[in-house]
Amino acid sequence: MSGQGEPDRQDAPAARRNVAPIGDVLQGCLPASGLVLEIASGSGQHACAFGTRFPALTFQPSDPDARSRASISAWIAESGTSNVAAPLDIDVMAPRWWMNAGERPAAMMAINMIHISPWQASEGLMAGAGSLLAPEGLLYVYGPFRRGGRHISQSNIEFDESLRARNANWGVRDIEDLDRLAASRALRLDEVIAMPANNFSLIFRRK
Secondary structure, eight states, X not given: OOOTTOTTOOOOXXXXXXXXXXXXXXXXXXXXXXXXXXXXXXXXXXXXXXXXXXXXXXXXXXXXXXXXHHHHHHHHHHHTOSSBOOOBOOOTTSTTGGGGSOSOOSEEEEESOGGGSOHHHXXXXXXXXXXXXXXXXXXXXXEOEEBTTBOSSHHHXXXXXXXXHHOXXXXXXXXXXXXXXXXXXTEEEEEEEEEGGGEEEEEEEEO
């Protein structure tokens, strides 16, 4: 993937690095067909890459940031994928945001959102997933996390400190805290998968 040649198209190096390992995990847990709603899609690189990799699915990217939505649209145009919809303006911190999310998704995903947003965004994500997903519907979450209140590496400690210096409401969250939040919204944490660069894939299912 390249970000050259299109002024709206943002190139996120992290997305280029993690798209293949994330796709490998999704290969084993996404439904065979249906709509996948992506929250906080950012540049749009993931949605387009997964649209190509999983042609039987339709991907619905979203982002509350107008520049990100422009980048998503540019990536869709560049990729030529027909199964990635135009991005929606979704802010998971808005009250009952899921009422305006369109078609009910078969699965949802949020990649590298939890640590660069206030805790209220995680609350909104789980509330929306609990409301939108059918029983056994997938919520896939990816990013850096603590386990049992502890960071898993020195680099994650330093990353957490840098995040909180930028915004006191950001930070590397604890998997157990996210699990408790999910349970309060009728979601269960089925699997925790260690990923490259001290990240995790969290597989939640609607109860």
